[in-house]
Amino acid sequence: MSHLVVNSTVNGEPAEFLCEPHETLLHALRDTLLLTGTKEGCSNGNCGACSVLLDGVLVNSCLVLAPEVEGRQVTTIEGLTPREGLHPLQQQFLENAALQCGICTPGFIVASKALLDRNPHPTEAEVRHFLAGNLCRCTGYDKIVRAVLATAAAA
Amino acid sequence: MAVVFVPPLLRERADGLRQIELEGATVGALIDSFEALFPGVKARLVEGSRMMPGLGVVVDGEVQPDGLRAPVAPASEVHFVHAVRGGLPLRRS
Amino acid sequence: MSDQTVFKVIGTRPVRHDGVDKVTGRALYGADVRMNGQLYGAMLRSPHAHARILSIDASAAEALPGVKSVVTGADLPAIADKFAATGEGAINLRHLSGNILAGRTALYWGHAIAAVAATTQTIADQAAALIRVEYEVLPPILDLATAMAPGAAPLHPDVVTNELGEKGKTPSNVAEHFRHEKGDIAAGFAAADVIIEREYKTGTVHQGYIEPHSATAQWNADGQLIIYCATQGAFGVRSEVSEILGVPISHIKVIPTEIGGGFGGKVSVYLEPVAALLSRKAGGRAVKMTMNRTEVLAATGPTSASIIKVKYGATRDGRLTAAQVWMAYEAGAYPGSPVGAGSGVILAPYDIPNVVIDGYDVLCNKPKANAYRAPGGTNAAYASESALDEVARALNIDPIEIRMKNAAKEGTRRADGPIFPRIGFVETLEAAQHHPHYTSPLERGSGPRRRGRGVASGFWFNFGGTSSASATVNPDGTVSLTEGSTDIGGSRTGIAMQFAESLGIPVDQVKPQVVDTDSVGYNDATGGSRTTFATGWVVYEIGQKIRTELIARAAKMLETEPGQVSFENGVFSNGAMNNIPYAQVAADLDKTGGPIVVSHSMRTKGEGTAFATHIVDVEVDIETGKVDILRYTATQDVGHAIHPSYVEGQIQGGAAQGIGWALNEEYVYDKNGKLLNAGLLDYRMPTTLDLPMIEAVLVEVPNPKHPYGVRGVGEVPIVPPAGAIANAIFDATGVRMMELPMSPARNLAALVAAAAPASG
Numbered sequence A: 001m002s003h004l005v006v007n008s009t010v011n012g013e014p015a016e017f018l019c020e021p022h023e024t025l026l027h028a029l030r031d032t033l034l035l036t037g038t039k040e041g042c043s044n045g046n047c048g049a050c051s052v053l054l055d056g057v058l059v060n061s062c063l064v065l066a067p068e069v070e071g072r073q074v075t076t077i078e079g080l081t082p083r084e085g086l087h088p089l090q091q092q093f094l095e096n097a098a099l100q101c102g103i104c105t106p107g108f109i110v111a112s113k114a115l116l117d118r119n120p121h122p123t124e125a126e127v128r129h130f131l132a133g134n135l136c137r138c139t140g141y142d143k144i145v146r147a148v149l150a151t152a153a154a155a
Numbered sequence B: 001m002a003v004v005f006v007p008p009l010l011r012e013r014a015d016g017l018r019q020i021e022l023e024g025a026t027v028g029a030l031i032d033s034f035e036a037l038f039p040g041v042k043a044r045l046v047e048g049s050r051m052m053p054g055l056g057v058v059v060d061g062e063v064q065p066d067g068l069r070a071p072v073a074p075a076s077e078v079h080f081v082h083a084v085r086g087g088l089p090l091r092r093s
Numbered sequence C: 001m002s003d004q005t006v007f008k009v010i011g012t013r014p015v016r017h018d019g020v021d022k023v024t025g026r027a028l029y030g031a032d033v034r035m036n037g038q039l040y041g042a043m044l045r046s047p048h049a050h051a052r053i054l055s056i057d058a059s060a061a062e063a064l065p066g067v068k069s070v071v072t073g074a075d076l077p078a079i080a081d082k083f084a085a086t087g088e089g090a091i092n093l094r095h096l097s098g099n100i101l102a103g104r105t106a107l108y109w110g111h112a113i114a115a116v117a118a119t120t121q122t123i124a125d126q127a128a129a130l131i132r133v134e135y136e137v138l139p140p141i142l143d144l145a146t147a148m149a150p151g152a153a154p155l156h157p158d159v160v161t162n163e164l165g166e167k168g169k170t171p172s173n174v175a176e177h178f179r180h181e182k183g184d185i186a187a188g189f190a191a192a193d194v195i196i197e198r199e200y201k202t203g204t205v206h207q208g209y210i211e212p213h214s215a216t217a218q219w220n221a222d223g224q225l226i227i228y229c230a231t232q233g234a235f236g237v238r239s240e241v242s243e244i245l246g247v248p249i250s251h252i253k254v255i256p257t258e259i260g261g262g263f264g265g266k267v268s269v270y271l272e273p274v275a276a277l278l279s280r281k282a283g284g285r286a287v288k289m290t291m292n293r294t295e296v297l298a299a300t301g302p303t304s305a306s307i308i309k310v311k312y313g314a315t316r317d318g319r320l321t322a323a324q325v326w327m328a329y330e331a332g333a334y335p336g337s338p339v340g341a342g343s344g345v346i347l348a349p350y351d352i353p354n355v356v357i358d359g360y361d362v363l364c365n366k367p368k369a370n371a372y373r374a375p376g377g378t379n380a381a382y383a384s385e386s387a388l389d390e391v392a393r394a395l396n397i398d399p400i401e402i403r404m405k406n407a408a409k410e411g412t413r414r415a416d417g418p419i420f421p422r423i424g425f426v427e428t429l430e431a432a433q434h435h436p437h438y439t440s441p442l443e444r445g446s447g448p449r450r451r452g453r454g455v456a457s458g459f460w461f462n463f464g465g466t467s468s469a470s471a472t473v474n475p476d477g478t479v480s481l482t483e484g485s486t487d488i489g490g491s492r493t494g495i496a497m498q499f500a501e502s503l504g505i506p507v508d509q510v511k512p513q514v515v516d517t518d519s520v521g522y523n524d525a526t527g528g529s530r531t532t533f534a535t536g537w538v539v540y541e542i543g544q545k546i547r548t549e550l551i552a553r554a555a556k557m558l559e560t561e562p563g564q565v566s567f568e569n570g571v572f573s574n575g576a577m578n579n580i581p582y583a584q585v586a587a588d589l590d591k592t593g594g595p596i597v598v599s600h601s602m603r604t605k606g607e608g609t610a611f612a613t614h615i616v617d618v619e620v621d622i623e624t625g626k627v628d629i630l631r632y633t634a635t636q637d638v639g640h641a642i643h644p645s646y647v648e649g650q651i652q653g654g655a656a657q658g659i660g661w662a663l664n665e666e667y668v669y670d671k672n673g674k675l676l677n678a679g680l681l682d683y684r685m686p687t688t689l690d691l692p693m694i695e696a697v698l699v700e701v702p703n704p705k706h707p708y709g710v711r712g713v714g715e716v717p718i719v720p721p722a723g724a725i726a727n728a729i730f731d732a733t734g735v736r737m738m739e740l741p742m743s744p745a746r747n748l749a750a751l752v753a754a755a756a757p758a759s760g
């Protein structure tokens, strides 16, 4: 199998990696770059567990081919975590008990960041609309939506 | 004597009785007394040395994890019910 | 538990101990395991719902460079008939084995046939596709009516109808029939002024956890087998793998990873024995197998489709005089649907003098049903609570009023016999009745948008089970708490809180860890709403023992008798002048007798049952059939909430799953038994846009048997939603939905049919 060399920036650092032409960004992140904070729930764009930012835009990394990130910036949950302490969204998710099993949590936090970056003070309806691509089976979303609203209110 | 409620599908074998007073200090002993009166009932409730898999026993309102060995008081009320385990998997007993 | 007790830790809302790992992405779940030199596995699955397997030719797969091993059902040891307790009943271990890799017959679309391990996932997938299987396709049985029809072809030649130990003479798709009976049913109906008799249908649904199953196994040359997997119970995995592979338990170590949801669907094994066999055949290299979403939906999980008939009799003043129920649940390819549990749920909230319930466990060519949160309860309560709503309407009685009038209380005899201990059902009804949601008027909507309000109640048994744990006091005063209960939604913290309360230290000084099967005593799986109850009780006992021992050590340091020493607010003292801080006693353990390590194990009893009452407002678009949930309130007897946020979370999450079951979720098969919606786009679970905030009202009726009054809370919230929503849809539209899910298409058809002029 011939591999491609991809040069990109992942979480602010240059990342050069090999991938198969059909490989998804999700698999390159998880299996090659060992960034397993990005989760796989469906591999076809329907759960949002694999949410990452590509040049600042929210994408499902299972729907992006790894070779497509050549020359581009990828931010994952690992890159969103500051050097010290936690991102305000991470803190609010904890304080609002917005996670149960936690498998959806990295995706929700990345997606919520994308929302707050473009709309720092969303309404509940706007939060629900923006996060509708992320599935959570444990929480019923109540506490997730509250955590995002609390983050916005504190900013 | 403890009161044993006869499961509906076993009543045919027990003269149609709905409940019966039986002697015994454990669930197993009660079943033995039951069998002495109505031969054949034990084989419907017990497999080897344990309760029939899938069957649970309730003594005085509490599910008894000890099954046949569960103690029974003279005034106890005993029921055989579906063993409900909240979906728990196989356990070695 | 005395009412006066003041708690320092219980009832607070600390940040969970595993929280930082989970919000930063560092927590390791099933698919995050990586072992040196690991191989990747792939499964070949049946493209037929029912087919005889004539031959399997894996030579092309084996010849592919990179392929290291191939296994089929022939690699599983033959297992004699042996029944063991599992799930909601008994299972024949031979059937358990047949579900792991098919033997002679494929019994559902997606049934595992063969598996491959290779150096990369791509090669493994290619190799699996190269395996040639010759099938003789058989007609599938896809519904209850066909399966139960006289003369229906039996799925298994060895399954006969079991009626409380009495075995049928000929093979049958009805694996079990049972009955509950109380009072005199004929007299009960004779005494009724109104009788409502209805038949309901419900579809097959999946637990829908977001994390697909994943297992990594390494079977060493010395016979030791190590398995990493995301499971609700590592000890259950050990038992099942031991039985299926014929390996002694002592040779198997199961290391549980974090788990991304389970809801009952991750109590049993699917991949673990296959990964193990692949590893052994590949010379002991680790093999990792992870399902994709199609596999998850096609071959794991689901809970039963059902047909449920309910007949109620009631007097004019709303007293229920009799109830008769007939319920048949699909077990899927092997016996073991949760119909027994469903039969315990269906009339449980009510004190009805005359009852007959008949239940049937029925085979068909669908995946083997697995447990799903309050197994069998949601569909049962949908039927009985819908019919009760009709009784209330026929008598013009408020829905909460009729439930209150007939409510089960302490001393009420259940349909299956036992008497309820102290329960809090009436309290949930009162909380609902006085809630602003119920007392506020409902704005009725206009034009095509009609609004309605519905109420339903629910019951779940809960389970106690066996737990073990152990604790070590560290020199800095922290305590390492080692447990074996999978933490699926914050239970580590709920357990650590009970320990901290018992010992008398702050909860952030407790370091809870979930460990492998070699590192802690036996624990039943996390299921049956048992963990906070049972493991919490175990650590309460450990806390008490450590407390006693610490007092003895402090007494030595204070040069007095233990009886003279008290421990309050982190200080040991034997009088105002003489005291010594906890930290110092911990630091000096080595000088006062050595380390303190305490283990404890219990087979618990007295789990205490759970009741809930839900209120929902819906808006139905009568032009499209779409139902929107406008407002949702769930009241529940939670015993005593240890960490209220996580109790609310259980209620909100359970309600959300029930709403999905009610409105959208359903397996759709074609006539050949192929699953048509094996993906999350078409198997549509609720999103943020489908739900409002869900108000959880915690009603606390402490469980008298538990030191802190805990009752299981996790399962009952999924029981009432479908009934409540069906009742609300009727309130909005005057149309009674007799089948789940109440999807737009089905609602629209019912609305159109109801609007059509009655034909002459």
Ligand code: FES
Pocket (backbone or CB within 6 Å): A039, A040, A041, A042, A043, A044, A045, A046, A047, A048, A049, A050, A051, A060, A061, A062, A063
């Ligand atoms: S894994 Fe990418 S959306 Fe589900």
Ligand code: FES
Pocket (backbone or CB within 6 Å): A098, A099, A100, A101, A102, A103, A104, A105, A135, A136, A137, A138, A139, C210, C260, C261
């Ligand atoms: S917390 Fe489990 S899926 Fe969201």
